[in-house]
Amino acid sequence: MTAQEMYDWDQTAIQTSGLSGTMLMENAGRSVSREVEKKINRQQNVIVLIGGGNNGGDGYVIARTLLNHGYRVEAWQVVPDEKIHGDALTHKEIFLQSGYVVRHTEDVSVLGKDMQQADVIIDCMLGIGIKGKLRSPISEVVELVNEQNAYTISIDIPSGVPADEGFGEFDAVKADETVVIAAPKMSAFLESTSYYYGKWTIVEIGLPVKLLPNPRRQLWTKRDASTTVPIRAKHSHKGSHGKGLVIGGSYHMPGSIAMTARAALRSGIGLLSIATPTTAIPSVAPFLQEATFEPLPEEQGVMMEIDGVDWSKYNGTAIGMGMGREVNASSIFQTLFQHAKGPVLIDADGLYHVKDKLMKYADRPDPVILTPHPGEFAHLIDRSIPEVMQSPFTLTRGFAEKYGVYVVLKGPATIITSPQGDQRVELSGNAGLAKGGSGDVLSGVLLALTLQSKSVFDALANGCMIHGLTAERLTENHHSTTGLLASDLIEGLSETFRTFSVSM
Numbered sequence: 001m002t003a004q005e006m007y008d009w010d011q012t013a014i015q016t017s018g019l020s021g022t023m024l025m026e027n028a029g030r031s032v033s034r035e036v037e038k039k040i041n042r043q044q045n046v047i048v049l050i051g052g053g054n055n056g057g058d059g060y061v062i063a064r065t066l067l068n069h070g071y072r073v074e075a076w077q078v079v080p081d082e083k084i085h086g087d088a089l090t091h092k093e094i095f096l097q098s099g100y101v102v103r104h105t106e107d108v109s110v111l112g113k114d115m116q117q118a119d120v121i122i123d124c125m126l127g128i129g130i131k132g133k134l135r136s137p138i139s140e141v142v143e144l145v146n147e148q149n150a151y152t153i154s155i156d157i158p159s160g161v162p163a164d165e166g167f168g169e170f171d172a173v174k175a176d177e178t179v180v181i182a183a184p185k186m187s188a189f190l191e192s193t194s195y196y197y198g199k200w201t202i203v204e205i206g207l208p209v210k211l212l213p214n215p216r217r218q219l220w221t222k223r224d225a226s227t228t229v230p231i232r233a234k235h236s237h238k239g240s241h242g243k244g245l246v247i248g249g250s251y252h253m254p255g256s257i258a259m260t261a262r263a264a265l266r267s268g269i270g271l272l273s274i275a276t277p278t279t280a281i282p283s284v285a286p287f288l289q290e291a292t293f294e295p296l297p298e299e300q301g302v303m304m305e306i307d308g309v310d311w312s313k314y315n316g317t318a319i320g321m322g323m324g325r326e327v328n329a330s331s332i333f334q335t336l337f338q339h340a341k342g343p344v345l346i347d348a349d350g351l352y353h354v355k356d357k358l359m360k361y362a363d364r365p366d367p368v369i370l371t372p373h374p375g376e377f378a379h380l381i382d383r384s385i386p387e388v389m390q391s392p393f394t395l396t397r398g399f400a401e402k403y404g405v406y407v408v409l410k411g412p413a414t415i416i417t418s419p420q421g422d423q424r425v426e427l428s429g430n431a432g433l434a435k436g437g438s439g440d441v442l443s444g445v446l447l448a449l450t451l452q453s454k455s456v457f458d459a460l461a462n463g464c465m466i467h468g469l470t471a472e473r474l475t476e477n478h479h480s481t482t483g484l485l486a487s488d489l490i491e492g493l494s495e496t497f498r499t500f501s502v503s504m
């Protein structure tokens with residue numbers, strides 16, 4: 001969610017369901033407290049830091065709830081009294097009338113001394129309402145918090161982190177964990193801001209879900225996957241599971257196309273053929289007894305054209321892996337878009353070649369899927385990688401809508417966008433995947449699932465999840481994130497598929 005989308009939810013709830021702001025704040029504070037109580041005990045000294053907005057209001061509810069439950073809590077208001085108003089003021093009054101005491105930060109050093117005795121710091125200074133650079137005294141308090149060894153739990157957002165994408169430098173609390181209210185904000189997924197959150201969990205605050213405007217952005221969960229992942233019907237035959245073609249590879253780069261192809265086979269594709277230069281076939285074939293080949297004319301080990309492919313045999317294509325930069329791209333993509341039936345997935349070198357050609361094929365009736373990492377996406381849209389990393393949601397949505405394509409922007413948080421601009425974020429996987437070859441494996445998984453699913457969008461989100469979960473499982477058992485290879489990932493897919501629906 002963006003901050004604005006969050007405020008819209010809040011307003012919708014208040015205007016249409018009869019819930020009031022103070023009720024939502026009470027719900028938020030109590031839900032957060034339930035989560036916090038799992039992490040703390042009654043012997044620990046807890047400090048709640050309270051700011052001037054509604055995030056601070058949540059803080060008053062949390063401090064009261066924890067005190068009611070017998071925890072040792074000090075509530076520190078880090079802004080002057082006149083800053084507290086509205087729902088937050090109501091909850092401050094309830095806090096005081098419950099017989100509890102508020103401490104004030106006239107002198108930040110007094111708070112600093114107190115913090116040294118704290119085991120746990122609960123940060124309710126700033127939430128989605130942060131604007132601009134941190135001002136005093138919050139800037140000093142943030143610095144103090146980051147100097148402590150105490151376990152720090154931020155509420156909704158680590159104070160100082162912007163809610164939305166597109167922001168540059170900032171100072172913020174570095175939380176050990178964050179309890180997110182109602183829905184995660186964009187910054188929980190960006191490289192430069194997600195670090196501040198630590199581990200995060202979401203709490204529910206009683207918003208009327210049926211009434212809320214749809215932000216057309218969704219966190220893809222295991223529960224979503226378990227209801228949409230294709231199930232092999234008892235009476236299915238190989239034709240029911242897709243007849244795929246993968247185009248790529250070269251004499252000097254045979255590995256990537258082999259990995260894509262093998263991953264597609266391990267992901268249940270019915271039939272698979274590989275179009276690759278003739279001289280690459282002897283290197284690729286040993287990994288793929290189950291596949292057939294379309295030998296391509298070549299020059300110096302690089303494919304020249306794909307005119308001889310028998311397109312009637314296939315209902316889905318993936319292109320680009322290891323094809324090289326030297327190919328006759330105009331001819332290849334012209335033929336591809338004219339003849340290929342069903343979804344076309346473009347990855348790696350294919351993305352390099354397809355730049356500036358997409359508008360020409362924007363009216364293709366069947367789906368086009370692009371699977372760039374941030375560097376490839378930056379090249380596609382003529383922006384820098386830092387710009388892509390700073391605003392991935394907006395940039396991918398704009399691109400997908402403009403060209404009518406699906407975009408899978410890969411990374412620790414993979415963002416999947418449909419041609420209509422709907423977005424899903426998928427978080428599985430780990431740094432064991434940060435190696436050449438993992439993307440080739442993903443392309444194979446995605447092609448196979450796309451040909452077996454009713455919805456391309458579901459297939460892409462599920463494919464990313466299966467790919468990531470495989471890495472997680474392998475690094476929990478036999479491998480390390482250091483030692484995991486893309487080829488291990490391919491062989492691991494089988495067990496992920498076997499346990500997938502059972503483990504949901």
Ligand SMILES: NC(=O)C1=CN([C@@H]2O[C@H](COP(=O)(O)OP(=O)(O)OC[C@H]3O[C@@H](n4cnc5c(N)ncnc54)[C@H](OP(=O)(O)O)[C@@H]3O)[C@@H](O)[C@H]2O)[C@@H](O)CC1
Nearest residue numbers: 010052053054055126127128129130131132133134135156
């Ligand atoms: N569904 C929901 O939405 C619900 C939301 N809830 C909660 O409300 C939170 C949002 O509350 P919010 O809108 O009051 O904003 P918030 O984050 O408290 O910040 C405003 C305060 O910060 C201050 N301030 C700003 N920038 C600053 C800076 N650079 N440096 C220093 N100070 C700065 C600003 O000061 P001012 O500019 O007014 O002087 C003002 O005092 C949300 O994150 C969630 O926790 C739940 O309670 C219930 C349901």
Ligand SMILES: Nc1ncnc2c1ncn2[C@@H]1O[C@H](COP(=O)(O)OP(=O)(O)O)[C@@H](O)[C@H]1O
Nearest residue numbers: 373411412429430431433434436437438439440
């Ligand atoms: N640190 C990480 N955490 C989670 N997933 C990652 C991480 N690094 C890479 N990945 C995943 O690994 C894959 C890498 O793809 P890509 O960059 O195209 O690799 P290559 O083309 O070299 O095979 C993507 O699916 C990406 O989401």
Ligand SMILES: [K+]
Nearest residue numbers: 126155157159
């Ligand atoms: K906060």
